[in-house]
Amino acid sequence: MWTRFKRDRTGVISACVVIAFFAIAALAPVISALYGKDPYTQYGLEQEGLLDPFGLPAGANGGISVDFWFGVEPTLGRDVFILLVYGMRTSLFTALAVAVPMVVTGIIIGLVGGYMGGKVDYWLGRLTDFMMALPSQLTLIATMPVVVAVFVSPNEETPTYIRTCAIIIVLWVLGWMSMARLVRSQVLTLREREFVEAAKVAGMPPWRIVRKELLPNLFTPILVQATYMLPSAILSIAFLSFVGVGYVEPTPSWGRMFVTAAENYEANPTFMFFPGIAMVIFVVAFNLLGDSVRDAFDPKSGR
Amino acid sequence: MFRFIIRRSLGAFVILLLISAFTFFMFFAIPQDPALLACGKNCGPEALELIHKNMGLDKPVPEQYFEFMKGIVAGRDFSVGHCDAPCFGISFDDQRNVWDTIIDRLPLTVSLTVGGLVVFLAIGIGAGMIAARKKGTLTDKSVSSLSLVFSSMQIYFLGPIMLGLLVYSTGWMDSPKYVPISEDPIGWAVGLLIPWFVMALIFTAQYTRMSRSTLIEQMQEDHVRTAKAKGMSKRYVFYRYAWRGSLTPIVTILGIDLGSLLGGAIVTEQTFSLAGLGQLVIDSTNNKDLPMTMGVMLISAAFILLLNIIVDVVYGFIDPRVRLA
Numbered sequence: 001m002w003t004r005f006k007r008d009r010t011g012v013i014s015a016c017v018v019i020a021f022f023a024i025a026a027l028a029p030v031i032s033a034l035y036g037k038d039p040y041t042q043y044g045l046e047q048e049g050l051l052d053p054f055g056l057p058a059g060a061n062g063g064i065s066v067d068f069w070f071g072v073e074p075t076l077g078r079d080v081f082i083l084l085v086y087g088m089r090t091s092l093f094t095a096l097a098v099a100v101p102m103v104v105t106g107i108i109i110g111l112v113g114g115y116m117g118g119k120v121d122y123w124l125g126r127l128t129d130f131m132m133a134l135p136s137q138l139t140l141i142a143t144m145p146v147v148v149a150v151f152v153s154p155n156e157e158t159p160t161y162i163r164t165c166a167i168i169i170v171l172w173v174l175g176w177m178s179m180a181r182l183v184r185s186q187v188l189t190l191r192e193r194e195f196v197e198a199a200k201v202a203g204m205p206p207w208r209i210v211r212k213e214l215l216p217n218l219f220t221p222i223l224v225q226a227t228y229m230l231p232s233a234i235l236s237i238a239f240l241s242f243v244g245v246g247y248v249e250p251t252p253s254w255g256r257m258f259v260t261a262a263e264n265y266e267a268n269p270t271f272m273f274f275p276g277i278a279m280v281i282f283v284v285a286f287n288l289l290g291d292s293v294r295d296a297f298d299p300k301s302g303r
Numbered sequence: 304m305f306r307f308i309i310r311r312s313l314g315a316f317v318i319l320l321l322i323s324a325f326t327f328f329m330f331f332a333i334p335q336d337p338a339l340l341a342c343g344k345n346c347g348p349e350a351l352e353l354i355h356k357n358m359g360l361d362k363p364v365p366e367q368y369f370e371f372m373k374g375i376v377a378g379r380d381f382s383v384g385h386c387d388a389p390c391f392g393i394s395f396d397d398q399r400n401v402w403d404t405i406i407d408r409l410p411l412t413v414s415l416t417v418g419g420l421v422v423f424l425a426i427g428i429g430a431g432m433i434a435a436r437k438k439g440t441l442t443d444k445s446v447s448s449l450s451l452v453f454s455s456m457q458i459y460f461l462g463p464i465m466l467g468l469l470v471y472s473t474g475w476m477d478s479p480k481y482v483p484i485s486e487d488p489i490g491w492a493v494g495l496l497i498p499w500f501v502m503a504l505i506f507t508a509q510y511t512r513m514s515r516s517t518l519i520e521q522m523q524e525d526h527v528r529t530a531k532a533k534g535m536s537k538r539y540v541f542y543r544y545a546w547r548g549s550l551t552p553i554v555t556i557l558g559i560d561l562g563s564l565l566g567g568a569i570v571t572e573q574t575f576s577l578a579g580l581g582q583l584v585i586d587s588t589n590n591k592d593l594p595m596t597m598g599v600m601l602i603s604a605a606f607i608l609l610l611n612i613i614v615d616v617v618y619g620f621i622d623p624r625v626r627l628a
Contacts, residue, residue: 133318134325135604137566142596145588170550218584235457239566242459243573243585258459262574265463266471276460283455 004296011292017285025089032082035069039086039252042077056267070274074264076249084274086252094164095233098171102233103226105172106179107218111210113180114187121184128177136174137239143170144245160251167246171236175229182225186218220297227290231283238279254279304619311615315608322604323597330593369596379441392594394587401598404583409602411481411579415502415568416606418495420557423503427510428553432546435518443509446511454508458567462501462574469497479575498571505567506560510553517549524548551622551628558614561607 005011024031032038057072070080113124147166152158190196190213199209234254240246241255251258254275261272362370370379374390386393391401434446453461469476479497482490521527522545530540568582580599587595 130318130321130325132609133604134322135562135565135600135607137563137569138600138603141569141584141588142326142600144331145591163613238457239570242570243581245585245588258457262459262463265467269463269467270321272460272463276464279457279460280452280455284451287451287455 004298005292007291008292008296010288011296014285014288014292017281018289021282021285024085025092028085028089031085035082037079037082037083039078040250041079043072043079046077056202056264071270073260074268075260076220078252080271080274081082083252083257084278087254087257087275088278090252091234091237091254094167094237095230097164098168098175098233098237099226099230101168101172102175102229103179105176105221106225107183107222109176110180110183111187111214114184115191115206115210115214117191124180125184128180131174132177134174137236139174140170140236140240141243141245143174144240160247163247163251167237167240170240171233175236179222179225179229182221183218186221187214190214190217196230224290224294224297227232227286227293235283304541304616307619308612308616311345311612314439315605315612317610319601323372323601326597326600327371327441328364330597333502347455348532355605369494374494391598394595395590395592401594404595405580405598405602408578408580408583411485412568412572412581412603413563413606414481414491414495415498415571415579416564416610418492418499419502419567419571420564421504422499423510424557426503426552427507428514428550430511431514431518434515435522438519443515447515450508450511452505454506456505458501458505458570459574461504462498462571465497466575467503481577481579489510498575498577502567502571506564509556513553513556514549515536517552518545519547521545547621551618554614554621558618561610561614565607566601 037043037062056074070084073080073083086169109124109128113121144166147169148158148162151162196209196213199213204212237246237253238255238258241248241253242258244259246255247253257275258272261275266270335407371392373379374386374392379386379390379392386400387402391405393399393402394404397404430446430450434443437443442564466478470478476497479493480494481495484491524545527540527544527548530544531537568579569584571577572579572581573585580603584596584599585605586592587599
């Protein structure tokens with residue numbers, strides 16, 4: 001399987017790109033130290049001549065210069081390069097923190113439903129159906145303030161870590177269904193196979209059957225599904241921040257950068273391209289990687 | 304057919320009931336006074352008292368839910384006045400009837416969603432057809448890779464770029480705006496053209512891919528081969544035999560996509576500053592305006608469910624093997 005993956009050039013390249021993104025996110029403090037700037041200092045307000053009186057970058061192309069590789073942010077005057085690096089860090093780490101519980105919940109609910117069958121399966125199935133019938137993005141927006149309100153009273157400022165928790169919880173609760181469906185359908189077919197029956201006859205306890213017989217066979221579809229879930233989690237986080245219920249300033253995040261960019265696009269189009277292109281590259285790479293992983297595991301499914 | 308529609312409508316009704324209960328109890332299950340959420344940072348006791356009265360918050364929660372649901376069917380009386388039949392309560396924010404505000408905003412979101420849907424189906428299926436007919440050529444490859452790139456773009460990225468290209472730098476078009484279709488159908492279409500295309504380009508990709516692959520599959524089917532062998536023209540075989548068969552899986556994914564289509568409409572509204580349901584739900588959640596959020600949730604869920612039923616009916620027309628009873 002690994003050899004098959006290595007032969008797939010698209011897959012290897014996209015894997016490298018994805019790893020590079022995660023490396024940048026993980027090494028953000030190092031990059032910040034080497035580059036000599038941090039994502040919170042408002043250079044444009046501290047240094048004369050970076051921003052014009054309208055709050056727009058004074059230099060050409062959004063203020064790109066030797067000191068500011070990607071230019072200066074309009075209005076707040078932060079450095080765009082380091083803002084993007086930290087924005088990616090926020091988004092990728094939150095997405096990982098979302099994807100893990102999402103995948104685990106999906107696996108558990110799918111396994112329990114598929115393996116137990118009967119009433120349990122029926123009700124878990126109805127629960128999944130219902131969660132899928134909710135208009136997803138709308139529900140995300142509507143539940144965010146509620147979840148935040150569980151932690152903080154409305155009279156106080158919301159700390160960033162609580163916002164992060166709220167984002168994770170909301171995306172988690174509203175996002176496990178596709179995995180549960182997939183796992184359930186796989187378990188349903190596996191359950192009837194001889195080796196599972198043999199294990200049952202031999203008196204293996206159910207938990208051990210699940211662990212030793214079912215899960216190893218489920219590994220591939222789960223991995224493939226998870227590689228599709230992670231980018232969609234990133235997009236959902238960006239979506240929430242873009243519409244103003246996710247991360248807020250001054251936390252650097254991808255979604256917020258698009259808000260600033262859209263507000264200033266007419267006067268300063270350069271700013272939009274850095275977060276935009278970075279996101280396109282990331283999503284394309286991740287989707288191609290998902291396809292390649294699927295092909296490597298299952299040579300029958302041609303593109 | 305008729306029985307099918309009735310049965311699906313009943314199912315949709317049950318789901319709506321569940322969604323309403325879910326939304327309602329979620330808001331009231333949180334440990335704080337919902338009125339406090341509505342009241343904001345500088346909340347006096349009088350304002351709090353007023354909201355309590357308006358919402359009938361002094362009663363137990365299940366009873367409040369019952370009152371709310373009864374209000375939708377029969378109307379409701381508040382201390383500030385009467386609220387007519389489809390009553391979703393009174394906004395915490397501007398004290399207006401929620402239903403009136405929704406009715407003001409709904410046409411824009413419906414136009415965006417349905418228009419975007421038509422545009423991306425047309426582009427997606429069209430591009431897929433071209434790619435399938437010219438399978439393996441440069442056209443095929445460029446269509447496929449373009450669709451992958453566009454599908455990885457986001458509305459909030461592509462939207463400003465399109466605005467920059469078509470509005471700011473060239474002045475070919477005006478900024479998107481909404482004109483009611485009843486007043487000026489041409490102005491309606493022109494005003495929403497950019498949002499439709501931006502929304503459509505994001506969604507097109509998977510329809511292109513799907514229609515391409517199913518068309519190629521269909522061309523190898525026995526009935527298509529027979530039609531070819533009978534000496535029918537290539538074009539006739541392609542459109543009447545292969546194309547029709549390729550529509551079924553497209554309609555299937557369309558049904559799945561309807562929910563995210565509404566999400567797409569929300570982002571589109573936000574990107575182009577159009578005041579539709581999306582902005583309403585964002586504003587109302589930011590202002591902690593619970594009746595409004597609740598109303599928008601229910602109405603948009605109903606809209607999505609309605610589209611779903613329509614898609615299923617269309618399904619039966621396209622593929623006669625799908626029995627609707």
